[in-house]
Amino acid sequence: MTEDSWDIKKSVIEHYDRLAGIYDSLYGEEQKAKIKVIFKIMNAEVGGLVLDIGCGTGLLMEYLAAESECLVGVDLSIESLKKAIKRSRRLGAEHTVSLIRADAENLPFRSEIFDRVFALTLLQNIPSPRRVLMEIVRVAKDGSQIAVTGLRKYFTAGEFHRLVSIFRECKFSSEDHDFVAILKVNKQRINIGLEKNRIGG
Numbered sequence: 001m002t003e004d005s006w007d008i009k010k011s012v013i014e015h016y017d018r019l020a021g022i023y024d025s026l027y028g029e030e031q032k033a034k035i036k037v038i039f040k041i042m043n044a045e046v047g048g049l050v051l052d053i054g055c056g057t058g059l060l061m062e063y064l065a066a067e068s069e070c071l072v073g074v075d076l077s078i079e080s081l082k083k084a085i086k087r088s089r090r091l092g093a094e095h096t097v098s099l100i101r102a103d104a105e106n107l108p109f110r111s112e113i114f115d116r117v118f119a120l121t122l123l124q125n126i127p128s129p130r131r132v133l134m135e136i137v138r139v140a141k142d143g144s145q146i147a148v149t150g151l152r153k154y155f156t157a158g159e160f161h162r163l164v165s166i167f168r169e170c171k172f173s174s175e176d177h178d179f180v181a182i183l184k185v186n187k188q189r190i191n192i193g194l195e196k197n198r199i200g201g
Helices: 003-019 023-041 078-090 129-139 157-167 187-199
Strands: 049-053 070-075 097-101 114-119 140-151 170-174 178-184
Touching: 003 023, 003 078, 023 078, 023 140, 023 170, 023 178, 049 129, 070 078, 078 097, 114 129, 129 140, 129 157, 140 157, 157 170, 157 178
Parallel strands: 049 070, 049 114, 070 097, 114 140
Antiparallel strands: 140 178, 170 178
16 A cells, blocks of 8 residues: 555545544435435345445445345444444344444455445545455455445546446436446456456457
């Protein structure tokens, strides 16, 4: 990790540690509206092993904890994770929710284990969004569904589309604050797309 990359991450950690106590009151309704849009687009699958990258205070678990075999949330902000732990206890979901302090660019999981992956309001905080997407490809099972959003104030439509184009199979929605992409992991097509990018195809 370069020094610049770590500086960005330290700044993000400090920002979300400060916001953790008031995040839900500031952004909770906006995030919940985004989640509802995602579930309208995404095929209604239940069960399985689910990963929430950049889980923050754990808003997504209100929609997934009851239906997932296991929901794993990762974040770098300790204060946000503390709020997420409290939420899991309030929901009675301590046995199906695991919360881990981890870096989205270097996920501490084996390859091809997750049935669904969510990366909501995350990419603008990451030094290398493309590296995060490649980590998602690595840890997700072939055929799994991925939900990714990008804040419109950080990405143009073209930038966001190019970023997620490695998935080849995408459904897009443009909301008030976000671009939303529901993606399907097809490892063979993703590898072909990456090879074409490398050789300029």
